[in-house]
Amino acid sequence: EPEVTQTPSHQVTQMGQEVILRCVPISNHLYFYWYRQILGQKVEFLVSFYNNEISEKSEIFDDQFSVERPDGSNFTLKIRSTKLEDSAMYFCASSDRINTGELFFGEGSRLTVL
Amino acid sequence: AQSVTQPDIHITVSEGASLELRCNYSYGATPYLFWYVQSPGQGLQLLLKYFSGDTLVQGIKGFEAEFKRSQSSFNLRKPSVHWSDAAEYFCAVRRSNDYKLSFGAGTTVTVRA
Numbered sequence: 001e002p003e004v005t006q007t008p009s010h011q012v013t014q015m016g017q018e019v020i021l022r023c024v025p026i027s028n029h030l031y032f033y034w035y036r037q038i039l040g041q042k043v044e045f046l047v048s049f050y051n052n053e054i055s056e057k058s059e060i061f062d063d064q065f066s067v068e069r070p071d072g073s074n075f076t077l078k079i080r081s082t083k084l085e086d087s088a089m090y091f092c093a094s095s096d097r098i099n100t101g102e103l104f105f106g107e108g109s110r111l112t113v114l
Numbered sequence: 115a116q117s118v119t120q121p122d123i124h125i126t127v128s129e130g131a132s133l134e135l136r137c138n139y140s141y142g143a144t145p146y147l148f149w150y151v152q153s154p155g156q157g158l159q160l161l162l163k164y165f166s167g168d169t170l171v172q173g174i175k176g177f178e179a180e181f182k183r184s185q186s187s188f189n190l191r192k193p194s195v196h197w198s199d200a201a202e203y204f205c206a207v208r209r210s211n212d213y214k215l216s217f218g219a220g221t222t223v224t225v226r227a
Binding site: 004031033035041042043044045048050055056058091093102103104105106107108 | 155212216
């Protein structure tokens with residue numbers, strides 16, 4: 001069964017460092033998403049991406065965050081200068097269409113900022 | 115803005131007993147409704163979804179959910195739980211033409227022998 005894969009599964013970084021989280025969505029999907037879950041809190045929407053541009057973003061997704069689909073298969077989330085409060089599980093998801101499209105989630109990348 | 119409430123933070127149930135997880139949403143029109151499960155160390159797996167039509171939907175792993183418009187609810191049920199059902203369960207909602215899912219806070223299910 002096709003799946004969304006994410007790397008790394010866990011990354012530890014120092015505050016102020018740049019982090020790139022990588023995702024390989026399901027191959028025929030067109031819509032891509034990043035969500036995050038701070039420990040003990042809700043899963044929160046960060047950003048959606050379609051046709052090589054951001055289609056929607058939350059207020060969490062400030063200038064420190066960026067997304068990119070560099071090569072037609074990977075979908076990356078970059079955090080330019082990490083803060084302690086960026087520590088969370090980051091989930092990538094993809095779907096093949098917007099209406100009635102199911103979101104398929106990856107297993108997540110746990111980011112720990114020290 | 116839509117919101118999702120899962121009133122129960124933690125539920126403990128005996129193996130073989132029935133399970134019901136509550137979900138209420140706040141939204142002006144009928145949203146798309148979902149239940150996801152997250153096992154320890156795993157990602158989010160879709161159990162079932164409701165878009166329209168029959169208000170009782172069947173999902174994977176023996177789960178079902180019923181959409182009740184009058185109560186703005188989408189409760190998840192399983193007649194007989196297995197130890198492997200121990201996990202965190204999330205209700206989620208989105209609008210039909212929207213990109214983002216709004217999640218509830220989750221309900222942790224513990225299954226005792």
